[in-house]
Amino acid sequence: MKILIAEDERVTRRSLARRLQRWGHSVVEAADGAQAWKQFQQERFDIVLTDWDMPEVDGLEVIQHIRGNASGDYTYLIMLTGRSEKSDLVAGMEAGADDFLTKPFDANELRVRLNAGQRIIELERELAAQNLSLSEANARMKRDLDAAAAIQRDLLPRNIPESTGAHFAWHFEPCDELGGDILNVLPLDDRYTAFYLLDVSGHGVPAALLSVTLSRVLGSADSAPSLLLTSDGVASNAVVTSPREVARELNRRFPMSAQQNMYFTLIYAVFDNRELIMRYVVAGHPPPLLARDGAAPTPLEGRGFAIGFFEDADFDEHAIELQPGDRLYFYSDGITEARNADDAMLETDGMIRLIEQSRTRPLDENVAVCVEDLRRWCASVPLGDDVSLLALEVSS
Amino acid sequence: MTSVFDEDALMEQADGDIEFLADMVTILIEDSDPLLTQVQDAATSQDAAALVSPAHTLKGMLANFHAPSATAAALELESMGRKQALENVEAACDRLQGETRHLIEALQAFLKAKMT
Numbered sequence: 001m002k003i004l005i006a007e008d009e010r011v012t013r014r015s016l017a018r019r020l021q022r023w024g025h026s027v028v029e030a031a032d033g034a035q036a037w038k039q040f041q042q043e044r045f046d047i048v049l050t051d052w053d054m055p056e057v058d059g060l061e062v063i064q065h066i067r068g069n070a071s072g073d074y075t076y077l078i079m080l081t082g083r084s085e086k087s088d089l090v091a092g093m094e095a096g097a098d099d100f101l102t103k104p105f106d107a108n109e110l111r112v113r114l115n116a117g118q119r120i121i122e123l124e125r126e127l128a129a130q131n132l133s134l135s136e137a138n139a140r141m142k143r144d145l146d147a148a149a150a151i152q153r154d155l156l157p158r159n160i161p162e163s164t165g166a167h168f169a170w171h172f173e174p175c176d177e178l179g180g181d182i183l184n185v186l187p188l189d190d191r192y193t194a195f196y197l198l199d200v201s202g203h204g205v206p207a208a209l210l211s212v213t214l215s216r217v218l219g220s221a222d223s224a225p226s227l228l229l230t231s232d233g234v235a236s237n238a239v240v241t242s243p244r245e246v247a248r249e250l251n252r253r254f255p256m257s258a259q260q261n262m263y264f265t266l267i268y269a270v271f272d273n274r275e276l277i278m279r280y281v282v283a284g285h286p287p288p289l290l291a292r293d294g295a296a297p298t299p300l301e302g303r304g305f306a307i308g309f310f311e312d313a314d315f316d317e318h319a320i321e322l323q324p325g326d327r328l329y330f331y332s333d334g335i336t337e338a339r340n341a342d343d344a345m346l347e348t349d350g351m352i353r354l355i356e357q358s359r360t361r362p363l364d365e366n367v368a369v370c371v372e373d374l375r376r377w378c379a380s381v382p383l384g385d386d387v388s389l390l391a392l393e394v395s396s
Numbered sequence: 397m398t399s400v401f402d403e404d405a406l407m408e409q410a411d412g413d414i415e416f417l418a419d420m421v422t423i424l425i426e427d428s429d430p431l432l433t434q435v436q437d438a439a440t441s442q443d444a445a446a447l448v449s450p451a452h453t454l455k456g457m458l459a460n461f462h463a464p465s466a467t468a469a470a471l472e473l474e475s476m477g478r479k480q481a482l483e484n485v486e487a488a489c490d491r492l493q494g495e496t497r498h499l500i501e502a503l504q505a506f507l508k509a510k511m512t
Contacts, residue, residue: 008453009427009453009456009457010423010427010457011420011423011424011427011456011457011460011461012456012457012460014419014420014423015409015410015420015460018411018413018416019411022411051456053449053452053453055449082452082455082456082459103456103459103460104409104456104459104460104462107408107409107411
């Protein structure tokens with residue numbers, strides 16, 4: 001090992017150095033603390049043996065300097081101390097010394113303490129190597145997660161044309177890097193627009209992978225979603241698939257037994273901008289809220305099993321006639337099950353209150369303020385689930 | 397063990413190397429002299445603070461030679477300095493100088509005997 005001795009008293013220093021050299025160690029001697037610190041900055045040492053009482057820079061300062069210089073490999077620090085200096089010893093150990101050696105040193109004691117130091121150094125270096133490896137793995141995973149999160153964000157609504165007959169606003173906030181929620185708005189043709197919000201059980205990567213898969217299955221604004229439109233046998237004529245059939249098809253394709261026991265809740269709707277009718281299906285998801293004529297939002301009817309629970313499950317399809325100015329709110333249970341500092345859940349009533357507080361504002365602001373108010377309500381309690389909110393306002 | 401130092405312990409510490417021991421004695425002679433002067437100056441001027449450091453260094457140096465009386469004399473002076481109790485400092489100073497001189501003489505005689 002490479003050992004630095006900091007000792008202003010020559011007899012002790014030379015005796016130590018000679019003994020260590022005889023044991024095969026490489027030794028550098030420093031006649032005081034300042035010289036020791038200078039030497040330490042120039043080259044790496046496995047072990048530093050330092051006296052306490054030295055002129056100008058004492059042993060305590062040497063220890064503090066070395067421990068303050070945390071970069072590089074671990075250095076094992078041994079204090080040299082007289083038998084009457086126990087209080088110095090405590091201060092030195094608190095400053096970062098690993099061990100102490102009483103002067104005049106005993107050769108056997110010196111040897112076992114160096115052996116102990118060598119074991120610690122090896123363990124520290126092994127630990128440092130493992131930490132480095134973990135940091136690299138962590139950074140790699142973080143990069144991957146960030147990339148995956150960007151992909152997931154790309155699946156959110158974009159380029160929604162005015163021709164849908166409604167204005168849409170939304171908020172999507174995973175509680176981890178990736179979310180199990182996903183939502184989208186998909187104009188099917190110039191008359192029908194499909195929109196949905198789904199929530200895969202659990203969080204993190206497995207839930208996110210399924211939510212991304214589902215988003216791809218349900219299609220994007222740029223690609224013809226085969227599940228949502230079915231051919232009537234004539235190539236140019238596509239028929240809008242009913243929400244009930246969409247839910248049934250998803251249930252067939254994604255049984256929880258084939259998805260590592262993951263299932264998902266869904267609210268899926270198709271808006272007809274000519275008749276102002278919305279047909280929708282609710283599968284284990286909170287029903288939508290309808291706000292009309294300045295009245296408080298009220299939950300619409302709708303209930304059913306989550307998708308994937310039962311192989312032959314069927315789903316009720318509902319239809320509601322809308323009016324210009326009506327607002328509809330689809331949301332995930334990450335909102336209604338959010339908790340505040342009193343461990344109280346927001347519940348649906350709380351969600352309605354949040355919406356009401358900014359109801360008179362434009363839809364985009366209504367959604368944004370709603371989420372801000374939710375955070376304020378939760379105060380210091382972090383959101384424990386993904387928060388998704390999709391709202392629409394029927395155009396006049 | 398002689399009355400001045402523990403021969404066996406010293407030889408063990410030097411790993412039986414007489415030449416190395418001779419080097420250490422040379423260092424003792426060279427380095428103890430100015431330290432003893434500092435101790436004497438501090439004692440004469442009744443400067444407790446100035447007494448501590450040279451007495452402490454001498455204590456560590458003398459302990460290497462397994463010389464209990466000389467080491468104890470240095471420790472006594474260091475303690476006087478730390479406690480600022482200098483009533484008997486002159487006598488303690490004389491004691492340290494005498495013990496150090498005896499130690500050096502004994503070490504030189506020991507080396508001479510071993511080398512011949």
